[in-house]
Amino acid sequence: MNKIEHIGIAVADLQKSTILYERLLGTNCYKTERVESENVDTAFFKTGENKIELLASTSADSAIAKFIEKRGEGIHHIAFDVEDIYTEMNRLRKEGFTLLSEEPKKGADNKLICFVHPKNTHGVLIELCQEIK
Ligand code: CMX
Numbered sequence: 001m002n003k004i005e006h007i008g009i010a011v012a013d014l015q016k017s018t019i020l021y022e023r024l025l026g027t028n029c030y031k032t033e034r035v036e037s038e039n040v041d042t043a044f045f046k047t048g049e050n051k052i053e054l055l056a057s058t059s060a061d062s063a064i065a066k067f068i069e070k071r072g073e074g075i076h077h078i079a080f081d082v083e084d085i086y087t088e089m090n091r092l093r094k095e096g097f098t099l100l101s102e103e104p105k106k107g108a109d110n111k112l113i114c115f116v117h118p119k120n121t122h123g124v125l126i127e128l129c130q131e132i133k
Contacts, residue, residue: 001088005081005111005129006044006051010064011073014056018043021054033108040064042108053079053108077115079127085112088128092116104130 011017018029021043031044039062043054055076057065067076082088085104093099100115107113107129116126 001080001082001128003081004050005079006053007075008053008055008077008079008127009074010067010076011054011056012068014041014043014054017054017056021045021052025052031109034058035108037105038063038107044109077125077127079129082128082130085114085128085130089114097121
């Protein structure tokens with residue numbers, strides 16, 4: 001894995017949280033995007049080499065809605081940039097990790113993504129993401 005690509009933060013109100021993170025980071029959100037397949041609206045910020053992704057649910061039964069209901073707002077996942085997501089998924093399968101999808105999915109910000117179950121990783125949801133070239 002190359003580097004931390006972004007940290008995902010689950011929020012209840014994307015508009016309010018975007019204003020707050022713009023004040024916090026001293027930089028404007030550079031992109032908002034709805035990801036239908038994940039039932040989320042996202043807002044992205046650049047912080048040097050890395051990014052912050054705010055995630056708000058668009059449906060009551062989404063992963064983000066369930067997360068906030070159970071654990072409240074906060075850090076939802078850490079995403080690692082990978083060169084080739086298929087190679088990395090195979091490597092992790094062989095290492096015994098549980099991947100949350102058989103195939104990569106199209107995620108926000110022009111990425112192919114796949115998640116690793118947090119039960120394998122000491123309670124931290126890990127995302128692999130590969131830039132779509
Ligand atoms: N980080 C750490 N633990 C998490 C978690 C997270 N983000 N989300 C859920 N969990 C924990 C729960 O607290 C619960 O723990 P306990 O068993 O100790 O109570 C356990 O995982 C099972 O959780 P659950 O509420 O029963 O939820 P599910 O099993 O239905 O789903 C998960 C959990 C991680 C498999 C599911 O959220 C998933 O598939 N996530 C991947 C997709 C996703 O998160 N999409 C949103 C982001 C999309 C994007 O970045 O674009």
